[in-house]
Each structure stands twice: as structure tokens, then as C-alpha cells.
Amino acid sequence: MTIEDDFVARLRAEGEKRYHDRHPFHVKMHAGELSREQIQAWVRNRFYYQTRIPIKDAIILSKSEDPAFRRRWMRRIVDHDGAQDGEGGLAQWLRLAKGVGLDVEEVKSLRGVLPGVRFACDAYVTLVRERPLLEAVASSLTEFFSPDIMSRRIAAWEKHYPWVDGETLAYFRGRVTRAKEDSREAVDYVLAHATTPELRERCIDALITKTQILWALLDAVSLAHPGRPDAGAKE
Amino acid sequence: MTIEDDFVARLRAEGEKRYHDRHPFHVKMHAGELSREQIQAWVRNRFYYQTRIPIKDAIILSKSEDPAFRRRWMRRIVDHDGAQDGEGGLAQWLRLAKGVGLDVEEVKSLRGVLPGVRFACDAYVTLVRERPLLEAVASSLTEFFSPDIMSRRIAAWEKHYPWVDGETLAYFRGRVTRAKEDSREAVDYVLAHATTPELRERCIDALITKTQILWALLDAVSLAHPGRPDAGAKE
Numbered sequence: 331m332t333i334e335d336d337f338v339a340r341l342r343a344e345g346e347k348r349y350h351d352r353h354p355f356h357v358k359m360h361a362g363e364l365s366r367e368q369i370q371a372w373v374r375n376r377f378y379y380q381t382r383i384p385i386k387d388a389i390i391l392s393k394s395e396d397p398a399f400r401r402r403w404m405r406r407i408v409d410h411d412g413a414q415d416g417e418g419g420l421a422q423w424l425r426l427a428k429g430v431g432l433d434v435e436e437v438k439s440l441r442g443v444l445p446g447v448r449f450a451c452d453a454y455v456t457l458v459r460e461r462p463l464l465e466a467v468a469s470s471l472t473e474f475f476s477p478d479i480m481s482r483r484i485a486a487w488e489k490h491y492p493w494v495d496g497e498t499l500a501y502f503r504g505r506v507t508r509a510k511e512d513s514r515e516a517v518d519y520v521l522a523h524a525t526t527p528e529l530r531e532r533c534i535d536a537l538i539t540k541t542q543i544l545w546a547l548l549d550a551v552s553l554a555h556p557g558r559p560d561a562g563a564k565e
Numbered sequence: 566m567t568i569e570d571d572f573v574a575r576l577r578a579e580g581e582k583r584y585h586d587r588h589p590f591h592v593k594m595h596a597g598e599l600s601r602e603q604i605q606a607w608v609r610n611r612f613y614y615q616t617r618i619p620i621k622d623a624i625i626l627s628k629s630e631d632p633a634f635r636r637r638w639m640r641r642i643v644d645h646d647g648a649q650d651g652e653g654g655l656a657q658w659l660r661l662a663k664g665v666g667l668d669v670e671e672v673k674s675l676r677g678v679l680p681g682v683r684f685a686c687d688a689y690v691t692l693v694r695e696r697p698l699l700e701a702v703a704s705s706l707t708e709f710f711s712p713d714i715m716s717r718r719i720a721a722w723e724k725h726y727p728w729v730d731g732e733t734l735a736y737f738r739g740r741v742t743r744a745k746e747d748s749r750e751a752v753d754y755v756l757a758h759a760t761t762p763e764l765r766e767r768c769i770d771a772l773i774t775k776t777q778i779l780w781a782l783l784d785a786v787s788l789a790h791p792g793r794p795d796a797g798a799k800e
Contacts, residue, residue, distance in 0.1 A: 385627050392623035397646035411632035
């Protein structure tokens, strides 16, 4: 095994065992055991995370001295903001919010976002702002696991939550391909720049912190929305 | 006069009287009194300023919560980085560097950038990072004066420095239109958001600081490259 292979294997292993698909709330989501109110709470709160993505990506842009890197990374911002009004991941998420029965303006206002969710998502922006470019890029490598989780999510939601308008799952569909491209790009960058054992450890640490952020988001949502004991797929 | 008209008039007045076209080095440049070595020094050092532009614009992006604003502002980054390799303002500036007889790789390396030029340009990035979005946007309003200076520069260089390949003045040509659009966009934003006398003062202060940054850049270049007493248009 080359140093590079070993490094990628470690990134994958450390990320995978902490990825938020193992969180009890997420396990319930994909098992069809969340109530409508819990699904809504997740969509409303996760939107805050979504709104932080173009912000943290713009910070990453600002940390690069390389026009070619910036040109590639900028696509991520366009992916979320759209090329025009009504397009892009944020607009798609708002359609999902509508699809699960939420008031789009209320979601957009971010008024209902839980404090713990804010803290976790803001910690992501802070990580990207305060750590070097390499670590900021490494923190995005949770996208390794994202295509898989998205495919499973679409299947699970279509099966278990038929009351959600299937058309509004477009965000998840789009991410299957996008996350693959994005993570390939990010891992190439990390491999090229994490040239010492110390730098590789820092990258792994950044990725672990990112998994903790995603985990904390679900902690906050599940604590505030425990669901009723008799709720679940039947509701 | 409405409050808005008065505010724009003050921004213009405060900016105009401090704009770097009044700097002795700049006056000499347009009068054809700089030596080849001084022109080269300016192009080499000003490139550092150019490289800070997409960085400060990415910071401005990261400060906005509005996808529509980010979408518009992102064009500025594309203007400098280009849609692909070899395009955009930075690539054009490097062609200008070649056109004035500099080694492009040396310019690109930023090795020859004067400390005072670094400090001034870095102060611009710091201003944008540390001040609120509104003030960061206001600091870009030196673009009010940029289309005019660019038109005069093209005419002056073609007349006085015939040894510069005219094709390589493309950056200046492009900025005439771009700076008009950019400053219109920025002034609209500033007018919409500087809604109190205090905020308007802060905007004026940001613009003044920006003019000081451009001025300090020329101070550093002119001190390090005083030119020979017998140099000038004849060289």
C-alpha cells in the first residue's frame, strides 16, 4: 500500500465510522420511523446547514492563491446558489421544505432553527475560516459518503414517507453525481498537498471535526423533536 | 437634493480628491514621463494588487447571506480568474507584463513585490475581512473613477510608450465597461443598505481607506524606482 492509498483508506475509515448515517435519528429516518413533525424539523433545521455551504465555500475560495483552483471550487457555490433565481441547491431545498408541508418563508427566515444546530453549523464556517486551506478542503471529504447516503435516502423516503411529494426530492438526486465529482476533486487536492505525516493527521482531524458537526446537528434536532412513542411509519 | 443624491455626491467627492490618478507617479505615467524600468516596476508590483482582487471578492461573497447578491458578485471573481485557463484579468495582466518586457514567471511568482506594496494590498484584504459587508462593498467604489482613468491610460500609453505592445493593453480596455457595471451594482447596494447617517459615514471611511491603499502602493513603487533625472518620454 502506498502512503497515498493508506491515507485515503484512513480518511475513509475515520469518516465512515463517524458519519451521521449512524446517528439514531438518521437510522430512524431511513427506517421510516420518523413522524411527519420530525421530518419537518429535520428539513427546517438542516436548511441552516445548507445555507452555510456557499458561505464556507466562498471562504475556501478566498484562501486559495490559484485561479484554477478557485475556478473549479466556485462551481460548488453555483451548485447551491444556482445560475439564476429559483435554481440551485438552496432553491431545491426550499422546494423540499414545501414538499414536506412547511411554510417556505418561515424556513427561509431561519427563525425556527435550533440553537444547537446554529452552533454546529457555525462551527463548520469557523473551522474553514480558521484552519489552513488544506484542512478546510479536507473537511469537505464527508462527501465521500454522501452519494451513497443520498441514494438510500431517496429510496427510503419514497417507500416510507409517501406523503412527501417525490418531485421535491430533487436536491438528493442531484447530490448523487455532484458529491462524487466534488469529493474526487477534494481528495485529489488533499493528496497533492498533505505531503507530511503531520499534515495528513491534520486533514483527518478536520474530517473528524466535520463528522462531529453533522452529528451534533442531529443530536439537537432529535432532542428537541423526540417524536411520540406511537409515532412512526404509520403516521 | 435627496439624502441619496447627497450621499453619492459625497462618496464621489471624497473618493475623487484622493484617487490615485493624482499621485505624482501616476501623473508622470500618463504624461509619458516614466522610464521603461519604472513602468515595469509598476506592472510588476500592481500585479500583487490584481491578485488580491479575487481573494477580497471571495471574502465579500462569504459575508453575504443572499444567493442573488452572491451570484452577481461572483462575476467579479470570474472576470479576474477567467472562465478557463489563460482567460480573465489576471491572465491579461500577465500578458501586459510580457508586453512591457518582464519575465512572466518572475512576475507570477510575486518575488519582486515591494514590502510596502504587500502591506497596502494586504490591508485591503484585511479591511474587507474585518469590516461588515456594507463597508467592504463601499470600499470597491473607487471603481467610480476607474473607467475614466482606464480610457486615459490607454491613450497615454499608446502615445508615450510605443515600445509597449498595444495588444497587451487588453486589461485596461476591458475594465472600462466592467468597472462601470461593477460600480453601478456596488453603489446600488450601498444606497440600499447605508440607511443611517452613521452607516453612510462608515461607507465613506471605507472608500477613503481604499484610496489610501491605492496611494500607498504608488508611494512604495515611486520611492523604490525614482527614475533617472534624464529619463522619461525619450527613453
